[in-house]
Amino acid sequence: MDINCRHCGEPLEHDALHDQYDINGEKLTYSEAGRRFKRFGCGLEDQTVCDNPMIDLFASIGSATIQDLSDEPEEWINYGNTAY
Ligand SMILES: [Zn+2]
Numbered sequence: 001m002d003i004n005c006r007h008c009g010e011p012l013e014h015d016a017l018h019d020q021y022d023i024n025g026e027k028l029t030y031s032e033a034g035r036r037f038k039r040f041g042c043g044l045e046d047q048t049v050c051d052n053p054m055i056d057l058f059a060s061i062g063s064a065t066i067q068d069l070s071d072e073p074e075e076w077i078n079y080g081n082t083a084y
Contacts, residue, residue, distance in 0.1 A: 001015075002078070004076075005037075006038070006067055007050035007051070007060065008053065008055050008060060009056030010041070010042055011059070014076075017030050017073055018030050022047070023046050034072075037073070038071070056080065059079075059080030063079050065079070
């Protein structure tokens with residue numbers, strides 16, 4: 001079950017939010033990892049906004065929309081999936 005970067009559309013396994021670290025090696029709480037993913041996308045660990053090339057425009061648009069509507073990462077799952 002993937003969530004997607006709002007900036008480039010890159011998928012991230014949702015459960016990976018339970019296993020993220022900051023630049024000092026401190027383990028992030030799930031909710032902090034979610035907040036950072038919402039803001040920084042792929043750059044959540046080093047707190048820089050993702051500037052990767054767009055890989056999936058529709059996943060990016062869908063994910064930006066749901067992430068603006070909800071602070072619950074569980075609710076972001078599959079919003080980047082255009083196959084359903
Ligand atoms: Zn990204």
